[in-house]
Amino acid sequence: MSADKKRIWINGQLIEVTDEVYAAYTKGDRKMRYFENDLKTERFLLNKDGRLEQIIPSREDSLDRLMEDNAQQFSDGQESVEDVVLRQMMVDKLHIAIFQLTEKEQDLIHALYFDGKTEREYAEQLGVYRNAVHKKKMRILEKLKKLLE
Known part of the structure; x- marks a missing residue:
């Protein structure tokens, strides 16, 4: 394998690919991580001192998490x-x-x-x-x- 070629890990082995394939693969891989992880977890913003400044809530909640938090997805208190x-x-x-x-x-x-x-x-x-x-x-x-x- 040459040093300027890109490699991706598939099924337990490194495969040499072109720049276009590598870019498409990493874009797809990043998108999958975004949907599987980033949307579902809270993030914490720290200030320069390392103290918690802001909590960014997850943008997607599962039914299980809503039930655990006693949250109601649809408010019964709202007037029809x-x-x-x-x-x-x-x-x-x-x-x-x-x-x-x-x-x-x-x-x-x-x-x-x-x-x-x-x-x-x-x-x-x-x-x-x-x-x-x-x-x-x-x-x-x-x-x-x-x-x-």
Whole structure:
């Protein structure tokens, strides 16, 4: 074998190949190592002092690893499209029912549920007892319940 020829290790022996074959083989070999190892392992970046600076997570996780880490590939907490549509329909129906209330009833609902005021704060604003606001709120909620049915 001459010194300027490239050699590759195949089936336990060195084989002399051309530069083009060597380049193609090493490119393919590197690609295989990338898929078999680099994608599946975490890497650590160290700073000049040798201290850990950053952990680069693997870009591919196996189902086994996800199960070991108690990770969920697909989150159950995510709302489905159907749930979003149904919720929006209920919100629209609620707004229509609120518009059927009198102006004073709408003001009370808006203050308590949209402005975040307490019954006590709203009672002080009107100059009435908190208990009166509470009773009025309960009557309005019953009215809304009937309108939504």
